[in-house]
Amino acid sequence: MNDSFDVKATVAPTEGQTTSSRAGFWRDLREGIVGTQRDFTEGSIGRAITLLAIPMVLEMAMESVFGIVNVFWVGRLGADAVATVGITESLLTLIFAVAMGLSMAATAMVARRIGEKDPRGAAIAAVQSIALGLVVSLSIGVVGFLMTPRLLKSMGASPSIVATGSGYATLILGGNATILLLFLLNAVFRGAGDAAIAMRSLWFGNLVNIVLDPCLIFGWGPFPEMGLVGAAVATNIGRGAGVLYQILILVRGRGRVQVRPDVLRLEPRVMLRLLRVSIGGIFQFLIATASWLGLVRIIASFGSSALAGYTIALRIIVFAILPSWGMSNAAATLVGQNLGAGKPDRAERSVWTTGFYNMLFLGSVAVVFIIFAEPLIRIFTHDPAIVPIGTDCLRYVSYGYGFYAYGMVMVQAFNGAGDTVTPTTINLFCYWLFEIPLAYALALPLGLGVKGVFLAITIAESTIAIVGILAFRRGRWKKRKI
Numbered sequence: 001m002n003d004s005f006d007v008k009a010t011v012a013p014t015e016g017q018t019t020s021s022r023a024g025f026w027r028d029l030r031e032g033i034v035g036t037q038r039d040f041t042e043g044s045i046g047r048a049i050t051l052l053a054i055p056m057v058l059e060m061a062m063e064s065v066f067g068i069v070n071v072f073w074v075g076r077l078g079a080d081a082v083a084t085v086g087i088t089e090s091l092l093t094l095i096f097a098v099a100m101g102l103s104m105a106a107t108a109m110v111a112r113r114i115g116e117k118d119p120r121g122a123a124i125a126a127v128q129s130i131a132l133g134l135v136v137s138l139s140i141g142v143v144g145f146l147m148t149p150r151l152l153k154s155m156g157a158s159p160s161i162v163a164t165g166s167g168y169a170t171l172i173l174g175g176n177a178t179i180l181l182l183f184l185l186n187a188v189f190r191g192a193g194d195a196a197i198a199m200r201s202l203w204f205g206n207l208v209n210i211v212l213d214p215c216l217i218f219g220w221g222p223f224p225e226m227g228l229v230g231a232a233v234a235t236n237i238g239r240g241a242g243v244l245y246q247i248l249i250l251v252r253g254r255g256r257v258q259v260r261p262d263v264l265r266l267e268p269r270v271m272l273r274l275l276r277v278s279i280g281g282i283f284q285f286l287i288a289t290a291s292w293l294g295l296v297r298i299i300a301s302f303g304s305s306a307l308a309g310y311t312i313a314l315r316i317i318v319f320a321i322l323p324s325w326g327m328s329n330a331a332a333t334l335v336g337q338n339l340g341a342g343k344p345d346r347a348e349r350s351v352w353t354t355g356f357y358n359m360l361f362l363g364s365v366a367v368v369f370i371i372f373a374e375p376l377i378r379i380f381t382h383d384p385a386i387v388p389i390g391t392d393c394l395r396y397v398s399y400g401y402g403f404y405a406y407g408m409v410m411v412q413a414f415n416g417a418g419d420t421v422t423p424t425t426i427n428l429f430c431y432w433l434f435e436i437p438l439a440y441a442l443a444l445p446l447g448l449g450v451k452g453v454f455l456a457i458t459i460a461e462s463t464i465a466i467v468g469i470l471a472f473r474r475g476r477w478k479k480r481k482i
Helices: 015-034 044-077 079-115 117-153 161-174 176-194 193-218 229-250 269-300 304-318 320-339 342-371 373-378 387-398 401-416 419-443 450-474
Strands: none
Touching: 015 044, 015 193, 044 079, 044 117, 044 176, 044 193, 044 229, 044 320, 044 342, 079 176, 079 229, 079 269, 079 320, 079 401, 117 161, 117 176, 161 229, 176 193, 176 229, 176 320, 176 387, 176 401, 193 229, 193 320, 269 304, 269 387, 269 401, 269 419, 269 450, 304 342, 304 373, 304 387, 304 450, 320 342, 320 401, 342 373, 342 387, 342 401, 373 387, 387 401, 387 450, 401 419, 401 450
């Protein structure tokens, strides 16, 4: 079949074939970044994955830049300022969970309507997503404006941090609408197959934030010196600029989803379906995030060096799997659109093909991490107590990368089909009822120490992948109606 794996015959490539392959790669790279109007329910699955994954990978990289830029400049204001940013980001976990859940639902519904060749239905779903996001963000914003000092204290903030950071945290939490809408509208574009638009919105938002951050923090040029509060203002303006760009694209009809005046009304049935799918996505994210906090609690019992080594290794791991998340998001779009087009078999082939590509990528990363674990950790620290622990973590976790590759894709495949319940259930059992008890047992009663926690992560994540594959093969996701 031409669109299964796009694997060529196993013969030695000629010089002409090599040149053609390189030209094809650069052509696809350009098309992925600029944007494409291809129908992803037809043609080569391999090319569809490439064209969707490239901008999605870059989009995720841009999302991480917001936090990096803030920490870079805020670090010059002192320890309390940095601690405020860290605590506020911990509070933002709930908002990110809601944003991720709503985004999963928006991607699934928009992709399904686009696959059905129903752009108006996709626009209606987009409008309901925006309305739902505004209602949720308003509720969170009220709490943020009224209770920020109390929330900071509940997170263990000292009186000096509360005094220094209340203004920053209030603006970030109160202005959470920019976070929710940026996530939601990008999910709409990804579901429609316009991943390049989602990518550009974050490029634009980051550019504004990068320029304004030092100007508003330190009072450069004509700007007032606002200190830590300036970082919050810059972040909100940057994200807000990205949202305005997204809305402009929707209203002007530059993408596959076009919001016209005739769809600007509430559709309770559509909103209810979105909410139903979103709830599973929210719990899915919260369960996974909370499980990592549980592991941190176990690791912390072995001292600050163990926690530092784990933190450094985790940062490296998260950065390395960004491309994998891009490919996984591509699978979600392809599943949704192909189910909408009445092509469940093509949707299934898209998932297996994406998993195969993801395995090749993460397998290569695993080899690098296993061989060069210690030099990679030493980029961040030379502390003799931290380096061995970070090295062990990086190596142990890398042993399961082949499984993770398929597991990530399977989770997003379910989400793309609108089935957020299955991965949520898998996460609940495999993380809370298996991983955390296993980590505790290996680390403490069995005496493996922090290595026991790292081993538990590898075993649990591999188990999630296997269970996900078995559930995916049953095929119930093909019958999901949204």
